[in-house]
Amino acid sequence: MTLGTYLLYVAAVALLVATPGPTMLMCMTNALNHGPRRAMTAVAGSIAAQLLVMLLSVMGLGALLAASETAFTTAKVVGAAYLIWLGIKTFRSGASALSVEGGEPADTPRRSFFLQGLLVGASNPKAILFFAALFPQFLNPAAPMAPQFAILALTFMAFEFAVLTTCALSVARLAPMLRKRGPVRWINRICGGLFTLMGGLLLLTRRAA
DSSP, rough: OOHHHHHHHHHHHHHHHHSSOOHHHHHHHHHHHHOOOHHHHHHHHHHHHHHHHHHHHHTHHHHHHHHHHHHHHHHHHHHHHHHHHHHHHHHHSSSSSSOOTOOOTTTTHHHHHHHHHHHTTOHHHHHHHHHHHHHHHOOOTTTTTTHHHHHHHHHHHHHHHHHHHHHHHHHHHHHHHHOOOOOHHHHHHHHHHHHHHHHHHHOOOOOOO
């Protein structure tokens, strides 16, 4: 892989990661409702999911989803159902569970946020197809595959971590002001609607012909 090829990959990843999606929305709502620490736990889960998706793509699951309508539909329905469930849950949640001072509720285990990040990050079968199609464009078949894959995967994860961390910390800084002025309930309703919309749009997606 040449430097020019790598820089082209970096540009593609930067554009992809900066585009708002379910993981970014999840990160922001968690920072608002549960504080930056739990939001960062969800970020860790999302990053782990992205690594898993990339590994599955390389191992051939992307080819399976591309070839099998049944496999793709099953993965799509499961992912969409989770996003819709998360949307309904967020929509129905009241104002932030945090105090105005910004303390974090002790009764919410952090592992549940990691699991949430893991599920949201892995909820879209299109991501597996995307990585299955993306990676070969930047790999040199004459060079060892493992180091090249490691570089591409670590680059993507670094960009994803930087963007999601920025979102979490930025929203967390605004959270005390938002809780004092009372719009958190409406923000939750908007975010819940967006999660549900993303789940519905995922149901409408089709495999590339």
